[in-house]
Amino acid sequence: MVRSWALEDKTHKLSVNTQNRMHVALKTAIILHKVPNHPLKRRDIIVDRLQEFFAKIKHSLGNTLVRALLFILLGIVLYAVMFSNVKPEQLDVSLFQTAPQTIRAPIQVEDKELTEKRKEEARSQVQDVYDLKTEYSENQVNLIRSIFELAEEVNAEIAKEMKEAAETAEEKQDTEGTSSGDTSAEQPKVEEPTLEEKIERYREKLSGDVSSELNDSVLGALLQATPTQLNNTKDLTITAVNHVMSNRIPANQVENAKREVEEQLKYAPLSPPLKDAAIALGRYGVIQNEIFSLEKTEELKKQAVEGVEPVKILQGEVIIEEGEMITAEVYRQLELVGLLNNEDQIRPFIGLGALVIILVGGLSLFFRESHSDGKHSELLIYSLIFIISLIFMKLVSLLQPINSQNIGYIFPAAMSSMLIKILIHDRLAIINTILLAIVSTIIFNRDVSGAINFDIGVYILLSGIAGMLFLTGHNQRSRILRSGLLVSLLNMVVILSFYLIKNSPFPSLDFSYDALMGIASGVTASVFTIGLLPFFEAGFNILSGMKLIELSNPNHPLIKKILTEAPGTYHHSVMVANLAESACESIGANGLLARVACYYHDIGKTNRPKFFIENQMNIENPHNQISPIASKNIIISHVTDGVKMLKKAKLPKEIIDIAEQHHGTTLLKFFYHKAVESGADVKEEEFRYPGPRPSSKEAAVINIADSVEAAVRSKNNPTPEEIKEIVNGIIRDRLQDGQLNDCNITLKELDTVAHALCETLNGIFHSRIEYPDMKKLQKGENK
Template sequence: MDKTIDKIMKLINFRYFLIIVLLITGVLQFFLMLGNVQGRTYDVKPLQLAPDTIRSTKTIEDSYKTEQEKKRIVEEVNPVYVYNEAIVTQRTAIVTSLFDYVISVKKEAAASDKEVPMEEQVKQLKKKFNSIDDNEISIALSDEQLTALLSLDEKDLQYATTELNDYVKATLENPIRDNYVEDERNAIESKVRLRMNLNSKALDAVAQIARSSIVETETLDDAQTKKLIEQAKSNVEPTRILQGQIIVQEGQIIDTEMYRQLELLGMTDGKSSMKPVVGILLLILLQMSFMFILFERWDSDMRKKRNALLVTAIVYSISIVLMKILSIIATDFDFVIAFFYPTALATMLVRLLANDRAAVLVTVMTAASAGVIFQEGYSSVLQMEIALYIIFGGFASLFFMRSVEKRTHILTASGIVTVVNLLFILFYLLMTQANYGMKELGVYAIAAAVSGFMSGTLTMGLLPFFESAFGILSTLRLIELSNPNHPLLKKLLVETPGTYHHSVMVANLAEAACEEIGADGLLARVGCYYHDVGKTFRPTFFIENQMAGMNPHDAMPPEKSAEIIIAHTTDGADLLRKHKMPDEIIDIALQHHGSSLLKYFWFKAKEEGKELDESLFRYPGPKPQTTEAAVISVADSVEAAVRSMKEPTPEKIRKLVQSIIADRLNDNQFDECDISIKQLKIIEEVLCETLNGIFHSRIEYPKM
C-alpha cells in the first residue's frame, strides 16, 4: 500500500491529496451519521387506521398546545382596577356648586330694582350650569326643571344640597366600574324620589342632577394588567411531546390532532426536516477544516505527513463505524450501551502513529461525533455524557502515555483509562439521581472495564497492521529494534565487535545532538545501531575489526579497497531489506556517508601515480535526506576520527569536529536535507561536550 500511495503522491501535491482524503472521510462520516439524525416516517393520512403503534422518536415542544394553554391562562387573569378617591370630593363639590348657582340667581333677582321674569332667571341659571357642563359634568335639565329649582325657597335648596351630597358621597365611596354605572344611577334616583321631601317637579330636577353625579370610580390599569398577563404567560410550562410517548395505537383511527402531532414530529412522509442534515454537514465541515489546518501547517517531511494523515483519517473512520454498530444494537438494551465504546482507542493509535496534536484533535472529533450518533432525549443535540466520557478517557490515555517504551505500557495506560471511565460513570449515575440495583451497577462497571482494556487491546492489535501497511516507524517499533537480541544486532556483535562498539558510540553522539536541535533522537540512535551492518560481509577490511595489526588493504590496490569499503552501505541496505527493516533505517544505512570521498584511498592512488576517476572513490549516496541522517553522518566520522587520535584534548577534539563539519559543508553533503548553519553549530557543541566526557584524561595510577 505504501508504494501505491507513493505513486499517487507523485501525480498530485500534498494539498490536493489532503483535500481528497478529507473529502472521502467526510462523505463516509456523513452517510454513517445520517440515520441517527433522520427520524422514522410513516405513510399515513388523517381518519385512516394506524398501521403500527407510533411512538415519538424525540422530545419536542408542541407550540400549538403551548399557545392554547397561554390563551386559557390569559383569560383567567383578573384585570387590575384602580379606585380614584378624588372623584368623591369632586362630585360633591359640583353638586354644591349647582345649588349655589340656583340660590345666587334667586338672590340677584330679589335684589334687582325691578322684577326679573322667570324666563330671564332660567336663562341665567342655564348659562351658569353650562359652564360646569363644558368641563366637569353633563347636566341636561329642561327649562321646566330649572324653573322648579328656582321656585324652591332657600331652605329647601339647602336641604336638597345636603341630602343629595350625602347620597352621592355614599354611592361614590364604593368602587364603581363602567358596567355598573347605570345601575348606581338608577339606585340613587330611586333614593332621591323616595326619601327627599320636595315637589314632583323639583324631584325630577334633583334626580337628574343625582344621576349626572354618578360616574365610574374604578378604572382599568392597562400597564399592570399587561404585566400580569405577561407574567402568567411566562409561567406556562411548554407542552411537550415526550420521546417514547405513544401518539397513536395500532388499529386506532388517526384523528386530526394525532396527525398534527405526527407532522410536528416530522414523522409523516414529506415532513422530515432537513435541518439536522444541514447541521451534520456543518459539523463535518468544521471537523474536516480543523484536520486540514493541522496537516497543512504540519512542519515535517512529506512522507511522514502523508502517513499521519492517512492513519488519522482511517482510525477516525473506524471509530465512527464502531460507534454506528453500537448505536444500532443500543435499542435492544435497557442501559447506555455506548459506555462499552473503547474511549481511548482512537487517541492511542493516533498518538503512537502520528503525534500528540493529531491525537488531541481526533479525541475531540470522536467525542462530538459520538454525541450525535448516540443522541437521545429532550432537545438532544449531543449526548453530552457520552461525549465527555470519550474526552476524559482519551485525555487520560494521552497523559499516561507520554513515554511508551514497551507494549505493556499500553496496557498500563488502559488500566488508568478504566479507572477514569469508572469514575466518570459513577459521576453519571449520581447525577441522574436514580436508584440502581447491584445488577445495573455491575453492568456499568463491566462497561467501564471493557472500554478501557479494549482500548489497549485493539491498539496493540491494530498497531502492527498500520505500521506494515504504511511503513510507519512508531516509537514502540523503534524500541523493539533497539533490543540487543535482535538477530542483526547479535550478528553485528558476534561477527564485528569493533563495529558494534563503534555503532553504540555513534548512537550516543547522534541521539544527544538530535535531541538538542529538535530532531528524532530515538530514530537516530536506532539508525546508528544498524547503519554499519554491511560491514558484516567483510569484517576484517574495516580497521575497528582488525586484530594483531593485520590490514588486508596493504596488499590491495586502492581502487579495490575503495570498492570494498564503499560497498558496505549498499550491502547493509540489502541486508536490512532482507530482514524487512523500516525504510527510515535503510535510508540511514545508505545515506550516512552521502556521496563523500574516500580521501585515504584516493590520495593513495594518486601517490601511486594512477589516473583514476574520482567517482570510483565516492560513495554512491544519496546525500542525507533528513536531519537525523545528516547528524549521523557527522557523528560517524567524528567518532572514528577521535578514536584514532593520540592523546585527545578538548582543543584537538573541537578542531577535529569543526574540520569534519566544514569538510561536509564544502563537499555539499547537506544540500538535500533540512539543516541550518545554526543547527550545525549546536551539533558541534553537543559532539564536543559528549566526546570530552568519553575521552577525558585519566589519572595515571602508580605502579605497584
C-alpha cells in the same frame, strides 16, 4: 593475491546467489504449503502483500483524481454513519390507538395553537378595570344644591312679583281716589299664584331630565317650605349625597347606595313633606361613580397576552409513553413535529450533506499542499484511522437502547489521537479530535433524529486532546497505557463537571454508571492503540518510537549477527550510537532513531569482518596482502552489502537510508594515497563511497560520529583538547568536502553537535587511576 581475492569474491557472489535462489524456493514452498514449518511463516507473506497493496495506493495518491476519490470516500462514510441519526422518523399510528413505543419529539417546534389558547385564557382572566369618578360626587352635590336654589329663586320671584303687583295696584288706587275725591277706598288685593302655578314655573327652570325625575309633591314641598326649612333640608340632603358618593358605587350597587341615603335622611329633623322631598332628592342625587375603563382594561389584557410564553415542544421531549392511548391532542402534537407527514423530509439530508462537505473540505485543504510520498502515506494512514474511529463510534451508538442517556461516554475517544500522534504528528491529531467531536454530537443524539448532543461533543474533544497530551516520551507501550489511565481520570472529572453545572439533584447511581464508562473509555483507548499500532507499522512499514525500541533489542537477528560475527564492529556501533544519540538530542533531532540506526549501519561488514580494523584482533591486516583497489572495493562494499541485507530483512526505510548515507561520498584517503604511491593510474572519484550524501540531520550526525569515534579510538589516552581538535577537524572536513550540503543542518547546530560529541567522548575517555602491579608489590615485600 588479487586473483585469490577475486576468486573469493566470485565464490561469495555465487554463494549469495545460491542463497537467494534457495530463499525464493523456500518462500514459494511456503505459499504452496510444501514447507509448513519453515521460519518464514505465512504471516510474513501476508505482511508483504499488505505492504505492496498500501504501497500501490500511496503511489496512486500522487494522482489528483485518486486523492479526490479518497476524500469522496471519506465523505460517503461520514454521511453513511450519520444518515440514520438525522433521518426523520415516520410513525404509522392513528387516533385512540395504543402507542407502540415511547415517542420523543425529533425537533423543537412552537405549538401555536396551544399558545393562542393560553393567550385567550390569559385575556379572559383579566378583570375589567373601573375608574372612580370623583368629579361625579361634586357634580351631583352641585345638582342638588341647584335644585334647592331654584326653589328659593322661584319663591323669591313670586314674592317680588306679588309685591310689585301690590305696589302697582296701590298706585292705581291712589290715582283713581284722588281724581274722584274718595280717599276712603279699600286697599287692592293681589292674588298669590297657586301651588300648581308655582310648580309649573319651577319645572320651567329645571332641566328636562331633572324635571321628569321629580314629582310635584317633592317640588311643592320645596316651594312651600320657609327659607330656613329649605336651607336645613338642603344641607342635610347635600351632606348625605356627598357622604354616599365618596365611596365607589358600581352599577350593581347604585340601589344600595340610594337606600343608604334614604336611611341617613329618614331620621332627619324635618317635617314629613320636606323629609320625603329630601329623600327623593337624595336618591336622585346618588348615581354610579365607578365607570368601566376600556382603555385600561385592554392595556392589561395586552400585558397578560405578552406575558404568555410560546408553548414549545422541545427536542427529545416525550410526547407519549409506550402503552398510552393516542388522544386527539397527542395526535395533533405528533403531526406538528412532523412524525405523521412527509413534508420537509429532505431538509435534514441537505443539512447533513452541507456539514459533510465542510468537514471533508477542511481535510482536503489541510492535505492540499502535500504532494510528497510521505504526505500521501500520512493521508492514507489518517483515512484508515478516521474510518475505524467512525465505525467504532457508530457501533457504540447502536447500544443506545441499553442506556439511552450517555452511552457515548464509553467511546475510546483518545484512541485515534494517540495513534495519529505516534504514526503522524500532533497537529493532525488535534484536527482529527475536533472532527470526531463534531460528528459525535449527531451520532450520539440519544435516539432523537436531528438532535445535537453538545455534552458528548465536549467530552470527546477533551478526552481526545488529553490522550495526545498525556502521551509523552518514546511512546513505549507502558506510556500508552499510562496515558489511557490518565485519560480515564480526566473523563471522570469532565462527567462530574457536567453533573455539577446542571445544578440538579445529584443522581449518584447515574453518575457512577457514567463514570464507569468514562474509565472504560480511557482504558480501551490505550488497549486498542497498542493493538492496532503493529498493524499500521507492519502494513505501512512505519518507523515509530515503539518500532525503534523493538529494533534496538539485542536479540534481533541482525544485531546478534553483528555481535557474533563482528564483535569489534558491534562495539564500534554501540559507541557511535551513544555519540549520535546525545548529539541528535542536543539539536532536537530524533536521538532514538540515530541510536538504532547506528546499531545496523555497519551490518555489511559481517560479510568480510576481518577486513575491518576493529575486528582484526591478533591477526595480520589482510589489506597488506591485496591491492589498494581491491581493498577499496571491499571497504566500499560494506555499505552496499549492508543496504541489501537491511532491505532483505525489511527494516524501515529511514534506517536503510542512514546506512546508505553514513559515509556519503567521502574519499578513502588511505587507500587512494596508497594506490597513487604504487604508481597506479587512478582517479579520486574511484576511491569515493557511492553515496548518496546525508539527507537528514540524523544521517549527518551519524556520518560525523562514525568518523569521530574511529579517529578518537585510534588515539592512546586522548586529552580533551585533542578530542575537541579531532571533532572540529572532522566537521570542518565534511563541510569543505560538501558532504552536508543535502541536509538541513545549520552551522549553529553543528557547533552544538561538536560540543555534545566532545562531552560524550570526554566521559568515555576520561583519565583513570593507574593501579600498582600486585606481583611487583609482593616481590618488594619478600625482599
